[in-house]
Amino acid sequence: MSVHLKLTKARVKLSKLDIKKTGHNKFSGYYYYELGDFMPHIQSIFEELGLCGTVSFGQEMAVLTIVDAESGQIVEITSPMSEANLKGMHPVQNLGAVQTYIRRYLWTSALEITESDAIDSTAADVEHKPKPVAKKAEPKVEKPKEPEVTIPDGMSILEFADQMFAASASMDELKPMFAQLWKKTKGDEQTVILNLYNARKAELEA
Template identity: 35%
Template sequence: MAETIKNIYSKMSEARGKLQEVEFKKSAYNSFSKYYYFDLSDILPPIMKICDEFKLTPIFNMTKEVATLRITNAENTKEEILCTMPVGISPLKGCNDMQSIGGAQTFAQKYLYSSAFGISETDATDKQDNEEGALEPISNVQVKVIESLLKETGSDRMAFLAYARVKDVKEIVNRDLPSIMNMLDKKKEEVEAKKHGGKESGK
């Protein structure tokens, strides 16, 4: 009897569970706010090892406005999960344009991989209030991405605004953006999982 191929949602659930057993070490240090945090190199090797084990293929891409992480089931390439986040490239002190782009790309990768595979970084989140711009409103690009996800997931707008503790999407601040995007990405994944299950039951 041929072995049944697990769908991408089952694989991702098992991959996340297995990654909870991994002891990640924070190698980067913020000397201003005095805390350690994950560098991309701290989380990517264990994630790629797990992806290889569960036959998952992650592909990262970034434009001037949006960063995406597309995770495909290597055993059934029609199945995929897409995680997104709005990006903004700010000039870094003492760096040229290419270095600033590289810094934004590294941060986007770390955020998307952490979000997709359930890797939390509580210590860094607790310190965000000390970061410059944490309480500034999100950009117009970020507003458009959130509006698009709300429509795509069929979310109740009033319930979402209550969750975000704002009266309008434009009032969301940078500090709260990661948790909000994580919530919307998970809801999008749930919607896609239901669609996938419906197609299978209709065969």
Template identity: 35%
Template sequence: MFTEKTHKEDMPVHLLKKIMQARKMFKDKGIKKSGYNQFQKFSYYELKDIIPEAIEICLELNIATQFTYEYNRYVLRVYDLDNLEEIEFSMPGKELPNEGNVNNQLQNIGKVQTYTRRYLYMQFLDITENDVVDASKPKKSYKYPIS
């Protein structure tokens, strides 16, 4: 339940206000999606579309971000450097198997981190994408039997 006490003592209200400002600033920039999935025929934001703009916005609002992997989850922490508040966005994670050579293992870790960072920054900046699953056509039509 949201109470005045909770609002004043437990909620990072200054940071939440800055996050809302950051979301509006990102939206107002009109960033175009540079990624394209040729198999499913849709465009998407790549990390390179998000990070440079996020850095500029964070510097302007005096907030900072930190991406980590801890306790089987990926975390993007956002810090308000003026008011010493923080909030986190997270996703579940898991250990990757140690299969193949070291280069392949590192590349797999890098792929997971890249995708996870992209999704966490999308949460932070409230970036929306078209819902590919709902927008896709069914592969096979199904006829319901008449009762």
């Protein structure tokens, strides 16, 4: 039996299991799979089929190598490396966050683990603001540009916003982050971003 056929069998076996999502985005109210939700099941299935999977990280690429212990045949799943710049975290912690996300998406890609869109379960509770009253034009003052935020590969913009808003210690940090992420989204995603912003704003102003 080839490694590709064994991997297909592993996908079918995993798809028949009732795997619970324990990851919870508390601000927008949706659930997602964490590594601990599916990895024990995958390892059990791989042991049964004689497969072994290992993840390695390089400077530019991360690779999940799945080996058939009987034939030595391999399947490789790859993902570009990225960076995280989470406020208040050391470089090693940022590296760990990137590796965790990439490991998660390598395995979900290899085993064809699907998740519903995070915005499906998010209420469209948009804050309605009154139109601003026209003011007399004032001399325009150039403000220094905020550094462009970089979203790590494999991390959704909603998860990134959740972490960055939670890490904001003041409104001065929260507002520019919200402004940048708002511009990067549209439609329902903007609704979620706005809900996350309003939730964190309420916490900071409490």
